[in-house]
Amino acid sequence: xxxxxxxxxxxxxxxxxxxxxxxxxxxxxxxxxxxxxxxxxxxxxxxxxxxxxxxxxxxxxxxxxxxxxxxxxxxxxxxxxxxxxxxxxxxxxxxxxxxxxxxxxxxxxxxxxxxxxxxxxxxxxxxxxxxxxxxxxxxxxxxxxxxxxxxxxxxxxxxxxxxxxxxxxxxxxxxxxxxxxxxxxxxxxxxxxxxxxxxx
Numbered sequence: 001x002x003x004x005x006x007x008x009x010x011x012x013x014x015x016x017x018x019x020x021x022x023x024x025x026x027x028x029x030x031x032x033x034x035x036x037x038x039x040x041x042x043x044x045x046x047x048x049x050x051x052x053x054x055x056x057x058x059x060x061x062x063x064x065x066x067x068x069x070x071x072x073x074x075x076x077x078x079x080x081x082x083x084x085x086x087x088x089x090x091x092x093x094x095x096x097x098x099x100x101x102x103x104x105x106x107x108x109x110x111x112x113x114x115x116x117x118x119x120x121x122x123x124x125x126x127x128x129x130x131x132x133x134x135x136x137x138x139x140x141x142x143x144x145x146x147x148x149x150x151x152x153x154x155x156x157x158x159x160x161x162x163x164x165x166x167x168x169x170x171x172x173x174x175x176x177x178x179x180x181x182x183x184x185x186x187x188x189x190x191x192x193x194x195x196x197x198x199x200x
Contacts, residue, residue: 008068039150040083042139054079073164137187145180
């Protein structure tokens with residue numbers, strides 16, 4: 001059975017009150033939401049707190065989710081809202097610029113990072129200097145661009161899923177993606193970080 005079929009079943013059972021299935025959902029999604037919040041804040045403790053807040057909110061509101069197919073975008077919407085709320089509390093009003101490549105296509109790969117630029121800025125790879133620069137550049141993006149870049153390039157969400165999570169149009173998502181990636185490339189070039197340094 002594919003993981004998605006497992007998670008769909010867990011969602012339905014959790015909606016009916018199964019704590020065991022909710023715990024399975026948390027175990028499955030916790031690492032991805034942690035990675036999302038860690039890339040947003042570049043702070044382990046804050047990422048842990050926001051991830052916990054996210055799943056507390058999920059637990060309180062899961063019964064109201066109307067469609068299992070909407071769970072992923074709904075989950076990331078909650079995580080994004082928690083990130084924004086924490087940013088406001090911390091008064092972190094940073095507006096930065098940061099950019100990559102653009103590819104012409106009519107599908108979800110229409111705007112994408114050149115593979116050679118991609119550094120998986122997870123906890124393990126952040127120890128390298130190049131990955132730290134990527135994470136720093138990502139963190140310096142305006143929040144609306146940062147969220148889109150993380151969701152698309154690191155979490156693998158489709159534009160329509162990101163649009164649903166952020167409650168904006170797909171064109172808005174693509175615009176934020178384009179400017180976010182373009183700003184990232186310029187910032188890395190300013191820091192003299194080359195593609196060869198980022199390619200592992």
